[in-house]
Amino acid sequence: MENPKNEKTDVDFIESVEQTGRLANQGEHELTPLKAIRDNPWVMLWCIYAIWMLILNSFEGQAGGAVLGIPEFRKDFGYKYKDSYVLPVDWQAAFSGAPVASACIGSLGIAYLADKVGRKWAYALALVFSYVGITLEFVATTSPIFFAGKFMNGFAIGALVTVSFTYIGEITPTVLRGIVSSAAAVSFTLGPFLVALIIKGTGTLESRWAYRSTFVAQYAVAAIGTIFLPFMPESPWWLLSKGREAKAAKSLKKLGYSPSEIKMRIGQIILTLEEVKSETDGATYLECFRKSNLRRTGIAIAPFLIQTFSGIYFAASYSTYYYQLAGYSTSESYILQIVQQVISMIGNIMSWFLVERFGRRPLMLYGLCFLTVDLLLTGGLAVIGTPGALKGTCSLILIYCWSYNVTIGAVSYTLLTETATSRLRVKTIAIGIFTQNALNTMWAFVLPKLFNPDQANLGAKVSFIFGGLALLSCVYLWVYQPETAGRTYKELDELFAKKVPGRKFKSTKTEAEMEGEQVMELKQQELAYGDNAGR
Template sequence: MSPRREMADEQVETTGVDDHLARLGNQQEHDMGKLESFRRYPRACAWIIFAVWYVLLVSFENQASGNILGIPRFREDFGYLHDGTYVLHANWQSAFSGAPMASAIFGCLGGGYLADKFGRKLMLQVALVVSYAAIAIEFVATTNELFFGGKFLNGFATGCIATVCVSYIGEIAPLAFRGVATCLVGFSYTLGPLVSALIVKNTGTLPNRWAYRAVFCAQFGFAFVITPFIFFMPESPWWLASKDRDTAALRSLELLGYRGEDGYKRLSLIKQTLEKVRAETEGVTYLECFRATNLRRTCISIAPKCMQAFSGITFAASYATYYMQLAGYSAQKSFTLQIVQQVVSMVGSIMSWYFVDRVGRRNLTFYGLLALTVILLAMGGCATATTNKQAVEATVAFILLYCWMYNLSIGAVAFTVLAEVSTSRLRAKTVGIGLAVVNGLNMMWSFVLPYLFNPDKANLGAKVAFVFGGCSVLSLIYLWLELPETAGRTYEELDEMFMKAIPARKFKDFHPEAQVTDEKTKEEL
């Protein structure tokens, strides 16, 4: 063993902080590009993919709720006859969508707290078991009450999974790969719905209960793939280091591909980052997220996620198929268009992998939402001409365009901002707050939208786009004033800039002391 490694090993066993190694580790993060990060740390990238696959349980479950509303046999089994067509009771329709979001709030907040207390790995294992039970209940349900119970239980599991996975990905991703890694969460939210749409396309017109039960069979498939790997998943080195379990953190880093001196550099950087923010996160409770500089960070972290709810994604994701059928499209054609909708969403998400670093978090979020606002207003305008076939077709086209732009911009980047802006000691809790708030907002829309949208209620149809367009205008003002550019910044550098209260529009050009010191350390070698 080299003298430097012996010295580093001794440092890990005592204080866990070696300033020189931390400086080298920080500079090394800046020096590596995406391709080099992937080549150097393939294991970390593999576990990122695993966590992204885990999120499929969330995205599939979320979309399945909306997809089955468009299945005629589901409406026949769980609804009632209205003007010659089976429709769902508005209260049950709201409950199927809103109640899982309510339980997801508890899952997000509970998952954030328990993941900090017991670790990321254990919480994902528990959530997987709960999800298995919930899927089974949904599958066998023949009454509204039982189906509601399965959805409610699965909401808790998916809330926990989403919170822990986003935190985990943000903690194990190399700096150069962090933007892409967190955008992959957004990609997962397009892949799950695509699989759901393909299943509905092939089974949705069946005359029996397999028309909708086939959707839930796929959820078991996602869970089966996860199960054997969850036992070998490395615990987050950030969580282990925060518990002063430095030796275990070093082993975890080795499993993630940080071998030899790389592991000591990375651990020293983690420990130094945690120590610098310890004074402002001493209590490590949810209240700490709203004190001192953490208040600003919490607001910025969760803002893009909240804006998703106000930008109309609940309508586009859950009501597009239903709208197409009410507008005169056959069930089979509406299912085909739903697949097209998910494909263009996936294309947008894939494009975000390039633009999240090339354009930056701030610009991609702001100008993406600006484009969405224009699309929403145009969609609402077309929807006013309900008797014009071309106007109806244009409305459907705008829904597809919306899905593409949403997933290219705020649909993907919101996860990046959520994981990056929060301070290291409060990351899981901040992510939990963000996802809990957005679930609360989505729950509100899920109860309100049926009464605005349905033909037996206000019958606004796609004209609800005007409501979301107005909300998006207000969101744009906040983004312009408060959203900073975080691309290419290590967590230590972000901590320094927030502690110094650097204005959002000056983040991109600011040179933190940590970066200057790292460059000097590199020159001295």
């Protein structure tokens, strides 16, 4: 027979957790971005670490495409066509498609492991794959060995994106979630920027170091990530999902929280995890497609797919080569590639100040509308085909890269990070990475046949394809995309559970908000009563 005293203790504990959780939920609404940054310096530093791990991802992704624009690489791995060297289209597609295909497997596999052994060990495994892949790329003198290196690095690419955005979403305060996850997307421009600088310095060398220098630099990026990994605090969300409250408290302490803040934060996380438990029982991939989770999974990954539909794979992987085909010299194409990355970084930095002020939905919708017009104009100039028109397409590609990074290039990661339910976050992110990479795998094999001068030779006219897909995506965003800015995870859980239409998310008052306001009011009354009693 149960001890009534123990039963009362359990009830008191549950009530205490609920009260502190609701108080923490309301407290997040009262934080400003600047105060949150000042109060959470260690959280911000570990978010920067996660962003650094993403730089390793984007560095590899850009290096694989950028080497195609290096004449010495095409000479060593390709064949002579007219007055220059080109890669065999099948190998070109394989080099581009291999890491994207293995990234699909890497994202799904690492999500399973991250839920089993934690985010920290998942990072460690990704780094192992990265070191092996870099080494194979560096020593390669034949296409099969280079392909093997790209394929191995793909596992790391999928893993690093999945774990980094999960970790950022789990340690960042609500008021900073959009800013930090958008800022994380700067890694996808900073990595390519570093690659562009290296290739500008070495790309014209008449030896294997014209492209091998890029792979050597990857070692340095991976080494910095490895040095700091042992000190990384494990995700408190993962620890509490495993019932490890003491370790979660220790992790929160390493993230800079005070004892009272640790108690409130643990209460908030436990309350959120318990309330979605019935919707996510088992936390398997299948759960992402059951009950209200199906809608959440779709809304989380749709913006990620829209990135691919809008043509970023072409702009990111083929721009250097296209600049050369459009009439610029090899050296000039490298300079344009650097300009492209600088413009992209400026665009991403601008998104930090817009994502919370204007919200996710407007930036996604109106940003994609602008990109659609840009793509159609690019295709139109490519049809004209005069030297001046072709130079104009290069300008429009640069404008595309800026506007993409201000809007959907940054906000999609925010939506992917915050829309998923807490227990399924890493798996939902993995599904998003998988589906995007699956589409990119398709583009990797199709684009060379459409784009290359020795194939269909469409050049920038492929923009018509992406423009049409972007137009259809605009319709989806208008109808289905909800506004998630300023919502805690508990509030988002409630909005999805109640099936609130996407266009009403912003105006709906949740029970979680009302409960938080009530608890905060009671807390203030208790403090006022204590002050009066002490006089």
